[in-house]
Amino acid sequence: MKLFYSPGxxxxxxxxxxxxxxxxxETQLVKLREGAQFAAEYTSVNPKSKVPALQRDDGSILTEYPAIAYWLARTNPEARLWPDDVESQVRALEMMDYLIATTHMHGFSRIFRPVGFAPSEGDAETVRARGLEIFGNGLALLDRTLAGKEYVTGAFSIADTVAFYIEFWATARNVPLPANCAAHYARMLARPSVQRVMQQEGLA
Ligand SMILES: N[C@@H](CCC(=O)N[C@@H](CS)C(=O)NCC(=O)O)C(=O)O
Known part of the structure; x- marks a missing residue:
């Protein structure tokens, strides 16, 4: 397997x-800041010009975070990344969809690259402010979901890795984490898997 990624x-x-x-x-760095996602070398892997993409051992490519995460979880059941009961499964899917489709794509994207949403450069601050609002709403909902629980569905699952990258971005941008998110983020940072990844991506 090969993961196409960009640090952080x-x-x-x-x-x-x-x-x-x-x-x-294996990992393959895609230099997003240099526009490598738009070069033919990468669009032949993922024509959507996004990371993550996962090349499987048969050479086929998977894209879209939830699809990749679900496939990894279901093909590696011993890792216990996918809940057994339907209620927890549907809650994991619900949280992943909200955090990716809304909090990430509509919230963080507006903060990170406002010009992509602004009719003109002068609108950038308004767009960024709206992004912060959407991003904050996502953190607030995640916080309520995590109340009284260690992980999104109780036990660790693929949904927690989405919550993790949202919490990581919040921290990197000095957006305060609500208490349950902060505790969840600390729990994630304590996992050896997360520590290895932070080292490997040069973020530790
Ligand atoms: N819907 C995609 C979103 C992936 C995405 O937005 N990735 C960002 C990095 S966090 C990216 O590759 N951005 C490059 C660009 O937009 O040029 C998924 O769930 O995998």
């Missing part, structure tokens, strides 16, 4: 899952 990007969550699984894998 959302691909970090898939990287954590690969470490949790513990089987051999």
């Amino acid at each position: 990007a959302c691909s970090i969550g898939i990287h954590v899952l690969l470490e949790e699984i513990g089987k051999p894998y």
Whole structure:
């Protein structure tokens, strides 16, 4: 398997899952800041020009975080990354979808690259402020979900790796984490898999 990633990007969550699984894998750096995601070398891997992408051992490529995470979890059941009961499964999916489709794509993306959402450069601050609002709403909902629990569905699952990268981005941007998110983030940082990934991506 080969993970196409960029340090500190959302691909970090898939990287954590690969470490949790513990089987051999390779990594391939995609230099997003240099625009490598738009070069033919990478669009032949992922025409969407995004990381993460995962090349499987048969050469086929998987894209989209939830699909990659689900495939890794279901094909490596011994790693216990996917809950057994339907209620926990559907809650894991619900949280991943909200955090990726709304908190990440609509919230963080507005903070990180406001020009992508702004009709003109002068609108950037308004866009960024809206991004912070959406991002904050996501953290607040995650915080309520985590109340009285160690992980999103109780036990560790693929949903926690999405929560982790959102919490990581919040911390990197000095957005305060609500208490349950802060405790969850600390719990994630204490996992050996996360520590190895932080080292490997040069973020420790
Ligand atoms: N819907 C995609 C989103 C992936 C995504 O937005 N990745 C970002 C990094 S966190 C990226 O590759 N951005 C490059 C760009 O937009 O140019 C998924 O779930 O995997």
